[in-house]
Amino acid sequence: MTSSALDQSAVLEALRRVRDPDRNDDIVSLKMVSGIVIRDGNVGFTLEIDPQRAERLEATRKAAEAAVADLEGVLSVSAVMTAERPAPANQAAPRGNQSKMVLDGVKTILAVASGKGGVGKSTTAVNLAAAFCLMGLRTGLMDADIYGPSIPRMLGLSGQPETASGDKKLLPMQAHGLACMSMGMLVAEDTPMIWRGPMVMGAIEQMLADVEWGHLDILVIDLPPGTGDAQLTLSQRVPLTGAVIVSTPQDIALIDARKGLNMFRKVAVPVVGLIENMSYFTCPHCGERSEIFGHGGARAEAARIGADFLGEIPLDIRIRQNADGGQPILMAEPDGEHAKRYLDIGKKIWEKLTLLSQTDKAPRIVVN
Numbered sequence: 175m176t177s178s179a180l181d182q183s184a185v186l187e188a189l190r191r192v193r194d195p196d197r198n199d200d201i202v203s204l205k206m207v208s209g210i211v212i213r214d215g216n217v218g219f220t221l222e223i224d225p226q227r228a229e230r231l232e233a234t235r236k237a238a239e240a241a242v243a244d245l246e247g248v249l250s251v252s253a254v255m256t257a258e259r260p261a262p263a264n265q266a267a268p269r270g271n272q273s274k275m276v277l278d279g280v281k282t283i284l285a286v287a288s289g290k291g292g293v294g295k296s297t298t299a300v301n302l303a304a305a306f307c308l309m310g311l312r313t314g315l316m317d318a319d320i321y322g323p324s325i326p327r328m329l330g331l332s333g334q335p336e337t338a339s340g341d342k343k344l345l346p347m348q349a350h351g352l353a354c355m356s357m358g359m360l361v362a363e364d365t366p367m368i369w370r371g372p373m374v375m376g377a378i379e380q381m382l383a384d385v386e387w388g389h390l391d392i393l394v395i396d397l398p399p400g401t402g403d404a405q406l407t408l409s410q411r412v413p414l415t416g417a418v419i420v421s422t423p424q425d426i427a428l429i430d431a432r433k434g435l436n437m438f439r440k441v442a443v444p445v446v447g448l449i450e451n452m453s454y455f456t457c458p459h460c461g462e463r464s465e466i467f468g469h470g471g472a473r474a475e476a477a478r479i480g481a482d483f484l485g486e487i488p489l490d491i492r493i494r495q496n497a498d499g500g501q502p503i504l505m506a507e508p509d510g511e512h513a514k515r516y517l518d519i520g521k522k523i524w525e526k527l528t529l530l531s532q533t534d535k536a537p538r539i540v541v542n
């Protein structure tokens with residue numbers, strides 16, 4: 175490509191060189207490309223695919239990125255695969271009253287998910303929210319992990335949220351610059367909560383609709399662990415911009431992460447990527463690195479299943495101690511190595527969410 179301007183037609187022209195491995199045509203002619211966004215040399219677009227072919231099409235996604243990266247003036251390229259949106263006539267009727275909620279004033283919503291409990295999903299959600307805050311974004315954090323709401327403890331919050339004057343809405347509580355809401359703020363910590371399916375969604379909807387979130391650049395939602403009905407309903411009802419999946423390197427946790435990925439693909443929520451938590455352990459005494467749960471599993475799995483790998487967080491006692499002490503490590507040691515890792519991951523996520531939120535609003539490009 176010589177000196178022609180970087181615009182949508184240049185991007186489409188480059189993408190016409192990329193072929194679908196199973197269908198005898200290129201990805202543009204097959205109408206797989208949508209939502210091209212070009213911002214100061216940074217290009218983003220989505221590839222709409224049948225989720226069953228995600229793994230198979232990972233090489234195609236990479237080839238599409240490479241084709242655009244070759245264009246003059248391109249600084250970065252991000253291609254995200256999303257599930258094909260079925261034509262309205264074929265669209266499965268949502269179960270019950272499941273149209274999407276509207277959250278005015280909230281620009282992007284990120285779900286933090288995990289296939290199973292105990293992998294560090296909440297710890298990651300809190301530190302990512304803290305990273306967004308340090309990046310200068312107006313950030314909210316909602317603890318939808320109603321079975322074990324741990325976010326108030328991790329942020330050192332106690333007491334109850336107040337009601338906005340003249341309104342029945344609750345004000346989120348403030349901690350370390352974050353606006354937060356958790357079921358844990360509304361019930362005593364030692365009250366056992368027994369939730370049946372529909373109650374879970376009811377509680378979550380209240381935390382979204384009956385809380386005055388105000389203007390936020392990003393709302394981080396710490397989902398309940400697992401990939402059951404509650405998570406599925408939430409992903410259908412809440413206008414999520416994207417989701418990240420937290421996993422440890424162990425095989426079993428990765429299998430669960432894969433279930434999470436399939437769940438989001440089913441409901442057409444873009445998975446921004448995988449994060450490997452408890453990735454390795456560095457001995458604080460001798461500096462030796464041990465890979466307690468194996469290492470690199472999430473990176474390999476991400477490549478296999480067609481998701482981006484966002485980064486690794488080590489197993490470190492300071493991460494746990496700070497979480498237990500009510501101050502995320504990112505706030506306690508903003509210049510430390512862990513802060514840098516969370517910030518790197520936070521920046522990657524924000525870049526993708528920005529693209530995805532623009533893509534959603536941009537008119538779909540129809541190419542023949």
Ligand code: ADP
Nearest residue numbers: 291292293294295296297488489490493494497
């Ligand atoms: P989940 O939300 O997946 O159930 P949590 O975030 O509550 O998991 O984490 C479970 C436990 O593991 C907590 O005690 C937390 O402090 C600890 N933990 C999580 N991530 C790390 C880490 N990278 N290093 C050390 N401890 C961690």
